[in-house]
Amino acid sequence: MIPDCTAMELSPERRIAGILAPLFALRSEDDLGIGDTASLRHFVDWAADHGFGLVQLLPVNETGGDNSPYNAVSSIALDPTTIEVSPTAIPELTARDYKAVLGKYPLKEMRSGAVDYVRVKQLKHDLLGRACARLDRATTGRQREFAAFQTQEVGWLRDYTLFRVLMEQHGSEMWDHWPREQATAKKAWDWLSVQPAARRSALKERMRYFAYVQWIAFSQWRELRAHCDQRNVALMGDIPIGVSYYSSDVFSLPQLFDLTWSGGAPPERVFKADPFTAKWGQNWGVPKYRWDVMRGDQFEWWKTRVRAIREVFHLFRIDHILGFYRFFSFPWRPSENESFLPLSEGEARARCGGRLPGFLPRPDETPEQCDANRREGEEYLGHLLGVVGEHRLVGEDLGVVPPYVRPSLASLGIAGFKVPQWEREGNGPLTDGADYPRLSVTAYATHDHAPMKVQWNQWSEVAQAGGIHSPEFGELQRLAAFAHVQIALPHPWTDGIHEALLRALFASNAWMAIAMITDLFASEQRFNVPGTISDKNWAERLPKTFAELRADPDICGHMEMSRRLLVETGRASGG
Numbered sequence: 001m002i003p004d005c006t007a008m009e010l011s012p013e014r015r016i017a018g019i020l021a022p023l024f025a026l027r028s029e030d031d032l033g034i035g036d037t038a039s040l041r042h043f044v045d046w047a048a049d050h051g052f053g054l055v056q057l058l059p060v061n062e063t064g065g066d067n068s069p070y071n072a073v074s075s076i077a078l079d080p081t082t083i084e085v086s087p088t089a090i091p092e093l094t095a096r097d098y099k100a101v102l103g104k105y106p107l108k109e110m111r112s113g114a115v116d117y118v119r120v121k122q123l124k125h126d127l128l129g130r131a132c133a134r135l136d137r138a139t140t141g142r143q144r145e146f147a148a149f150q151t152q153e154v155g156w157l158r159d160y161t162l163f164r165v166l167m168e169q170h171g172s173e174m175w176d177h178w179p180r181e182q183a184t185a186k187k188a189w190d191w192l193s194v195q196p197a198a199r200r201s202a203l204k205e206r207m208r209y210f211a212y213v214q215w216i217a218f219s220q221w222r223e224l225r226a227h228c229d230q231r232n233v234a235l236m237g238d239i240p241i242g243v244s245y246y247s248s249d250v251f252s253l254p255q256l257f258d259l260t261w262s263g264g265a266p267p268e269r270v271f272k273a274d275p276f277t278a279k280w281g282q283n284w285g286v287p288k289y290r291w292d293v294m295r296g297d298q299f300e301w302w303k304t305r306v307r308a309i310r311e312v313f314h315l316f317r318i319d320h321i322l323g324f325y326r327f328f329s330f331p332w333r334p335s336e337n338e339s340f341l342p343l344s345e346g347e348a349r350a351r352c353g354g355r356l357p358g359f360l361p362r363p364d365e366t367p368e369q370c371d372a373n374r375r376e377g378e379e380y381l382g383h384l385l386g387v388v389g390e391h392r393l394v395g396e397d398l399g400v401v402p403p404y405v406r407p408s409l410a411s412l413g414i415a416g417f418k419v420p421q422w423e424r425e426g427n428g429p430l431t432d433g434a435d436y437p438r439l440s441v442t443a444y445a446t447h448d449h450a451p452m453k454v455q456w457n458q459w460s461e462v463a464q465a466g467g468i469h470s471p472e473f474g475e476l477q478r479l480a481a482f483a484h485v486q487i488a489l490p491h492p493w494t495d496g497i498h499e500a501l502l503r504a505l506f507a508s509n510a511w512m513a514i515a516m517i518t519d520l521f522a523s524e525q526r527f528n529v530p531g532t533i534s535d536k537n538w539a540e541r542l543p544k545t546f547a548e549l550r551a552d553p554d555i556c557g558h559m560e561m562s563r564r565l566l567v568e569t570g571r572a573s574g575g
Contacts, residue, residue: 024539053573062077078218263287265400453524
């Protein structure tokens with residue numbers, strides 16, 4: 001059952017402040033090596049205690065082998081690592097089983113460092129497996145609830161559980177490496193139907209387990225949302241524009257996707273760490289949507305996707321909402337990026353049958369093309385709005401933004417993003433926060449960007465060497481003017497600069513002002529570096545547990561300063 005979204009007032013008339021924090025990064029004293037719904041409950045309470053009215057998360061759908069929340073194996077299924085797995089949280093899990101399983105893992109080591117995804121996933125599945133095995137001995141009420149969940153969610157759950165079993169059998173989600181008779185849901189069901197009875201029964205029992213995991217996950221997230229209601233803290237989820245090539249969605253509904261194109265983003269000056277990204281852009285590998293096919297059933301796949309996330313979040317951000325209007329696409333898979341790096345455009349075109357990376361279905365080169373892209377984007381987004389309601393969608397509209405997108409989003413009632421250091425005309429001053437449209441979200445950084453302390457110090461160091469005519473000095477000067485920083489530049493980071501930057505953010509006219517948790521703490525920790533492969537991406541955790549954060553004088557000082565600023569700027573929540 002979908003909760004009543006009107007339970008919490010979310011209107012641009014009331015300015016609120018939020019904190020962006022990856023769930024995996026949160027620590028609690030008794031976690032199992034990763035942040036989960038129990039950790040998030042603590043975090044929500046902590047945010048509410050300091051006047052914040054919103055917590056923003058990265059996607060929490062189930063991830064594959066690369067652990068990227070933006071490359072999930074399902075657009076609906078929740079990641080098992082987000083589940084609080086303990087005897088108090090799951091009735092079927094006994095204290096004896098819990099103790100026995102935990103004794104097999106180096107828990108102290110797992111809790112102290114970055115996320116060890118292999119061990120964490122194995123540990124949680126070991127515990128959840130024991131809990132599921134005891135369900136038949138549980139109360140009939142619990143059994144009825146599980147059966148009702150399976151019936152209600154059968155539209156996506158049936159194929160997902162089959163996909164998940166095959167993924168486990170083959171040790172990978174790469175369905176195009178599986179036997180041909182298992183490469184799509186239709187073929188796999190036919191294959192299953194002719195298996196020997198004992199084999200078929202064992203596979204179906206394992207499918208039941210994966211359904212059980214999702215039942216527990218959705219139950220906990222619904223309870224968490226109810227807790228957020230009580231604390232008057234809105235929970236913002238995240239929907240990536242694309243789905244993984246190796247997802248249960250492509251496995252189940254291949255007709256909705258054009259697998260000959262890989263979606264991504266064009267080259268941008270912001271990301272310079274990777275030569276391929278600098279030359280060709282970001283190749284995310286997500287398949288292009290076949291919007292014409294989706295239109296045939298009124299975009300039901302998208303509606304099902306947003307209904308599911310609406311159950312556990314109050315509102316959600318669509319990552320790269322520009323993809324609804326046109327999607328920068330590559331005629332090759334990311335695995336081929338290295339071979340294309342040294343090629344000229346002519347050489348790449350010859351290898352790809354005349355095709356090059358570019359915007360699809362059409363570029364924004366003529367007024368007619370722009371108008372067609374705008375109309376189609378509004379059509380697709382209109383169907384989503386019909387499901388989620390007013391002021392429940394936020395659009396990440398950063399990057400190469402055509403002129404028609406932001407007016408289009410505003411006409412739909414969708415808040416776009418304002419990153420202060422990017423809001424300017426040419427080399428002019430930054431747009432004053434007071435001039436931001438109310439229907440907008442402002443933040444200095446997202447999970448893909450360096451924290452502000454790092455950015456400020458990098459600009460200062462380069463400007464110190466390059467002088468007042470260096471581009472970095474100009475960036476520093478503009479940001480200092482935006483925040484009314486009254487010091488001689490360049491200058492290294494100080495507590496005063498930190499306070500001035502947060503005050504300027506919270507004082508803006510934007511509906512939501514969101515600070516990444518690292519910016520609240522003035523830390524240098526980073527959660528992801530786009531265009532790089534690193535075991536630190538999506539695995540870095542906060543250095544302290546909640547109990548330690550509450551006792552740390554520096555952290556307490558930052559948070560009390562933040563609360564004071566929220567009160568001064570009229571954003572403090574009464575949660």
